[in-house]
C-alpha cells in the first residue's frame with residue numbers, strides 16, 4: 255500500500271506509526287506434514303474444560319441477546335473461586351484489553367511507563383498507543399531486577415508493569431521482592447501485576463498479587479483464562495481498588511465481554527478438576543522437558559509457567575532459526591523470540607505427552623546432524 259502521499263488524508267496521532275505491531279506465534283506447518291503440534295501460544299494441551307464447551311454450545315441459541323455489560327455472574331464466579339469481592343473485579347476481552355485500558359486511562363503524552371528487558375511485548379504497544387514513553391529496564395539472569403526497576407522511576411513515571419511469571423522467560427519474582435518493589439514506588443505510581451500464568455506456579459514464595467492489591471490503592475492484578483484452556487474465548491480480568499475499577503468501567507466498551515465468553519468462563523472457573531488436571535500435567539512435563547533439553551546440551555531458562563525458553567548453540571547449523579525450520583518441517587510449531595531480545599532461543603509450550611516426546615526426539619536428531 256502507498257505509505258507516503260501528498261494528498262490530504264487522515265493521519266494517526268503522533269507516535270502511532272512508530273508502534274511495531276504484535277506478531278503472534280505461527281500456527282501452520284508446511285503442506286504435507288502429517289500432524290501439526292502448535293506449541294507457540296502457551297495454550298492448554300488438555301484443551302478447554304468440557305463444561306465450558308457445553309456452556310458455549312448452550313449459549314449459541316441465544317446469541318441474539320446482548321450480554322450483561324457488567325459480566326456480573328462471571329465476576330461472582332471468579333470472586334467465589336478466589337475469595338475476592340466481585341465489586342473489585344473488571345472482566346475484559348482477554349487480559350490484553352485490560353492492560354490496554356490501564357495504559358489508556360493512566361498514561362498521557364510525556365508520561366513514562368516501566369517494564370523489563372524481556373517482558374511481555376504488549377506493554378510497549380499500549381504505552382506507545384497512549385502516547386507515553388516506554389522505559390525498558392535491564393534484567394539480571396533473565397529475571398526482573400527490582401533494584402533496577404526502582405532506579406528507573408522518575409517524576410514522570412505513572413505505571414510499572416511486572417509480568418510475574420514473565421513470558422517468554424518463565425521466571426518469577428518472589429512475593430517479598432514484589433512487596434519491596436511496591437514499597438519503593440511513589441503512591442501515585444500504578445503497579446500492574448500481570449499474573450497470566452499464576453495457575454501454573456507451584457512455589458511457596460509466589461503470590462499472584464491478591465494480597466498486595468487488598469492493602470494498597472496503587473496496585474492491580476491482571477489474570478486470564480487463556481493459558482488454562484480458553485484462549486479463543488478471550489477472557490481476562492483485573493482485581494483492583496474501587497477507584498481504579500471505577501475509572502476503567504468508564505473507559506471500557508459497554509459490552510466488552512461477549513455472551514459466549516461469559517458462559518464458558520463461568521463453567522471453566524467452576525471446573526476446578528480440569529484446572530487441577532492441567533496444572534498436574536504441566537508440572538510433570540515441564541520438569542521432564544527441562545531435564546531432556548538440558549540432557550541434549552541445550553540451556554533452558556528455569557520456568558514456572560506452562561512453557562520453556564530453550565537456548566541454542568552459537569554455531570549457525572544448530573541455531574534457533576535452523577532448529578525452528580527443522581521442527582516446523584516436522585510439524586512442531588514453536589515460538590521465535592527474537593523480538594523479545596532472544597535471537598537464539600525458542601519458546602516451547604508444554605504440550606501433550608506425544609508432542610513433548612516428539613519435540614525431544616526431533617531435536618535429538620537435529621543436533622546430531
Ligand SMILES: *Cc1c(COP(=O)(O)O)cnc(C)c1O
Pocket residue numbers: 347348349350351374417419420421448450477478479480485488489490
Ligand atoms: C498470554 C499473556 C497475556 C494475555 O493473554 P490474553 O489472552 O489477552 O488474556 C498477558 N500477559 C502475559 C504475560 C501473557 O503471556
